[in-house]
Every structure is written in structure tokens, then in C-alpha cells.
Amino acid sequence: MLSQMQRWSQLPEKVKYNDIVESVFEIEENIELAKSLGFKVPNKLNLGGIQPFTAKDPFNYMIKQPYCAFVEESKTYRKKTSIESFHNYFSDFNKHMAYVAGGNLEEQMEITDAGEVGQSQRLFNELTLNMRFMKNKLQESNEMLEQRVNERTEDLKESYYKIDFYKDLLAHDMGNILHNIKTSLQLLEMWKDDPTKSDKRAEVIELIKTQVERGSSLITNVRKLSEIEKGEIILKSVDAKKMIETAIEQAQLRFSNKALEIKREMSKETYNAKGAVLLPDAFENILINGILHNGSKKIQLWVNLSKIQENGKSFIKIEFKDNGYGIIDERKKVIFERSYKKDRSTGGMGIGLSLVKKIIEDYDGRVGIEDRVKGDHTKGSNFIILLEEAK
Known part of the structure; x- marks a missing residue:
């Protein structure tokens, strides 16, 4: 048995069924169904002048009669949707x-009909619009969630690096310092009753003092590095010359037992730079680096202060030179990179210089290193800091 729609689709092309009503039913059996579909069926049917059919098969009747319709009242017709429109609609x-x-x-459907087909097409379009809206919202939510997950993942990674970093400080740097002190004490114990070792004992005592200073510097720098990461940086105009003098005084006081000479080369003019309260700590760390990593009998440091122009900007240039061991070119590339994620083989010096870099870059400045004597790193180092001049 063919369905009604299939049989309608087989109507000969000569039949004019553009105005055929949405459904054609056997009168006696389908009035209630027509009502349930929303038609207002009058008690007395008017089929537009067409004789009502009584056959069991309305399909045959439709071939003979081009069109028929349920009407609400005389001269008032319901909008008709053609069978062809239904066929095209389902296909589309x-x-x-x-x-x-x-x-x-x-996807959007073209509105091709003013009746129920058109209404269905509009509903389809609204449905796809709503689905697209929900998809976009869901995508935004997913992106936001992914961003938060990534941020959280980075936070966890950073925390892991910090834990591993501080563990390395205890296991490596502080371990080396304590080992050196222990070895020195063992030598003192061995030589305590030997009068010929008095000079050696003095050297060992100086070595112990140096190791204690290294340990003290390491602890101080770790604490300050942690404080920097927590705080908000507010730049202001600072007197660079005054801060250098403060750093020099602290270094001389700390190493008063050493043969230490610090020379200054700076004019009497004012040197105001953009910075903040931790600038003396950066300067002091460079001075300490030049003192601790120095095998000369007389430790010499030079501090030069000047002004330069670069790319149309005015900078305060500060140079810290020393007559220490110096740094080979390969080490110059990574000397400031002691951090949570970098190589941890730099020893105590590395944390001090990474602190310097952190402070200077937070103050929108730059720090670099050269040989004090060009081409000969064994003559010592020259640490160069550039800070924007404050007007």
C-alpha cells in the first residue's frame, strides 16, 4: 500500500493542485482529525462548489477534481499549502x-511558503540560530576554563620549580659552604699544636670567615628574591649616586678584615634614575661578587657613574669593575640566569647575580657583563647597569 504522500507525489503533472488543502480526508471518517490539526471546520461543509466525495479513496477523487478545501465560512478561506510545497519542504x-x-x-532554510511549511522553515532557522548561540557560549566557556587550567598548571609548575630551587640551594650551595667550613676546622684541629703552621692557620681562619659570609649572603638574597616576587613595583626618582655610596659603605663594613680598596669615578652632578628601594641591594650584590670571587692579595673595585644617550633616551650608566678571577665568555651568557628553571650549577654567586637582574629589570633597566680588560677575562670583570634617567 502506498502512503498518501507517496500517492500524491504520483499525480499527473496536468493536475493543478497548487491550491489543494494540506490534507484531504474522507468526509465521514476524518472531520475530527481535521479539527485536531487546527482547522475550524463548519457544521455545513462548503467545498467551493465542488461536490463532496463519498468514495473510500480520496486519491482517485483528487485526480478528477483539481482542488478542494475546508472553509471556515462563506468567502473566508484558510491559507493553503500545496502538496508540492510539502514535497519540496521535506526534501529540503x-x-x-x-x-x-x-x-x-x-544552515538556514529559505522561507518559501506563507502557511505551515513556512512556519516550520522559520522554526528550523530559529533552532539553528539558538544552537549556534549555545555552541559559541559553550566554546567561550571551554576557552575560559582551558585558560584557567593553563594558568593553574603554570602556577603549579612555578611552585614546583621554587621548591626544587630552594632544595638545591640547601643541598648544593649551603652544602658546599658547610663542607668547606668543616674541612677548615679539621685542618685547624690538626695544626693546633704545630707552631710551624701558624701562617696556615691564619689562612684557614680567613677561609672560614669567607664561607660564613657566603652563607649569610645566600640566605639574605633568597629572602629578598622571595620578597620581590610578592611585592608590587612602583618606580620613582632615586639618587643613584647616594645609593651607590650606601652599597659601598655596607660592603666595606662587611669585609673590614680584607685588604679592600673601592675607587669611585663620578662627577659632582646629580644622577637621578628610575628605581626603588632595592637598588642598593643590586649594587651591593655586584660589589660582594667582586670581593668573594677574587684571589688577589689586594682586592680592587672601581665604580664609574656617567650619563649616556641611547635611541633618543637618557640613561644613567653604572660600571662595577673588579680585579677578580673574571668570567669566561661561555659563562657570561648565563651568569645572570640562576633561577627556578635554569641550570643550578652556578654556586652562590649565581643567586646573587640573578637577584641583581631581577631588581634591575623590574626597574625597566638592563644589566650586562664585559671583561675589565678587553679580550682578557683573567684581569677581572666589568658589570654594567643602565637605568633610565628620571627627569
Whole structure:
């Protein structure tokens, strides 16, 4: 048995059924169904002058009668949707639904009818619009969630690096310092009753003092590095010359037992730079680096202060030179990189210089290193800091 729609689709082309009503029913059996579908069926049917059919098969009747309709009242007709429109609609609907099922929510149906077909097409379009809106919202939520997960992951990684970093400080740097002190004490114990070792004992005592200073510097720098990461940087105009003098005084006081000479080369003019309260700590760390890593009998440091122009900007240039061991070119590239994520083989010096870099860069400045004597790193180092001049 063919369905009603299939049989309608087989109507000969000569039949004019553009105005055929949405459904044609056997009068006696389908009045209630017509009502349930929303038609207002009058008690007395008027079929537009066409004789009502009584056959069991309305399909044959439709071939003989081009069109028929339920009417609400005389001269008042319900909008008609043609069978052809239904046929085209279902075909078009299936095509669009296939695209939607494939994930294309941009699909929109063309409104081709003023009746129920047109209403269905509008509903389809509204549905795809709503689905697209929900998809976009869901995508935004997913992106936001992914961003938060990534941020949290980075925070966890950073925390892991910090834990590993401080563990390394205890196991490596402080371990080396304590080992050196222990070895020195063992030598003192061995030589305590030997009068010929008095000079050696004095050297060992100086070595112990140096190791204690290294340990003290390490602890201080770790604490300050932690404080820097927590605080908010507010730049202001600072007197660079005054801060250098403060750093020099602290270094001389700390190493008063050493043969230490610090020379200054700076004019009497004012040197105001953009910075903050931790600038003396950066300067002091460079001075301490030049003192601790120095095998000369007389430790010499030079501090030069000047002004330069670079790319149309005025900078305060500060140079810290020493006559220490110096740094080979390969080490110059990574000397400031002692951090949570970098190589941890730099020893105590590395944390001090990474603190310097952190402070200077937070103050929108730059720090670098050269040989004090160009081409000969064994003559010592020259640490150069550039800070923007404050007007």
C-alpha cells in the first residue's frame, strides 16, 4: 500500500493542485482529525462548489477534481499549502538536517511558503540560530576554563620549580659552604699544636670567615628574591649616586678584615634614575661578587657613574669593575640566569647575580657583563647597569 504522500507525489503533472488543502480526508471518517490539526471546520461543509466525495479513496477523487478545501465560512478561506510545497519542504529539510548533523550550524532554510511549511522553515532557522548561540557560549566557556587550567598548571609548575630551587640551594650551595667550613676546622684541629703552621692557620681562619659570609649572603638574597616576587613595583626618582655610596659603605663594613680598596669615578652632578628601594641591594650584590670571587692579595673595585644617550633616551650608566678571577665568555651568557628553571650549577654567586637582574629589570633597566680588560677575562670583570634617567 502506498502512503498518501507517496500517492500524491504520483499525480499527473496536468493536475493543478497548487491550491489543494494540506490534507484531504474522507468526509465521514476524518472531520475530527481535521479539527485536531487546527482547522475550524463548519457544521455545513462548503467545498467551493465542488461536490463532496463519498468514495473510500480520496486519491482517485483528487485526480478528477483539481482542488478542494475546508472553509471556515462563506468567502473566508484558510491559507493553503500545496502538496508540492510539502514535497519540496521535506526534501529540503532532510538536506539541511544532514548539514546540521554534520556540525554545520550556519544552515538556514529559505522561507518559501506563507502557511505551515513556512512556519516550520522559520522554526528550523530559529533552532539553528539558538544552537549556534549555545555552541559559541559553550566554546567561550571551554576557552575560559582551558585558560584557567593553563594558568593553574603554570602556577603549579612555578611552585614546583621554587621548591626544587630552594632544595638545591640547601643541598648544593649551603652544602658546599658547610663542607668547606668543616674541612677548615679539621685542618685547624690538626695544626693546633704545630707552631710551624701558624701562617696556615691564619689562612684557614680567613677561609672560614669567607664561607660564613657566603652563607649569610645566600640566605639574605633568597629572602629578598622571595620578597620581590610578592611585592608590587612602583618606580620613582632615586639618587643613584647616594645609593651607590650606601652599597659601598655596607660592603666595606662587611669585609673590614680584607685588604679592600673601592675607587669611585663620578662627577659632582646629580644622577637621578628610575628605581626603588632595592637598588642598593643590586649594587651591593655586584660589589660582594667582586670581593668573594677574587684571589688577589689586594682586592680592587672601581665604580664609574656617567650619563649616556641611547635611541633618543637618557640613561644613567653604572660600571662595577673588579680585579677578580673574571668570567669566561661561555659563562657570561648565563651568569645572570640562576633561577627556578635554569641550570643550578652556578654556586652562590649565581643567586646573587640573578637577584641583581631581577631588581634591575623590574626597574625597566638592563644589566650586562664585559671583561675589565678587553679580550682578557683573567684581569677581572666589568658589570654594567643602565637605568633610565628620571627627569
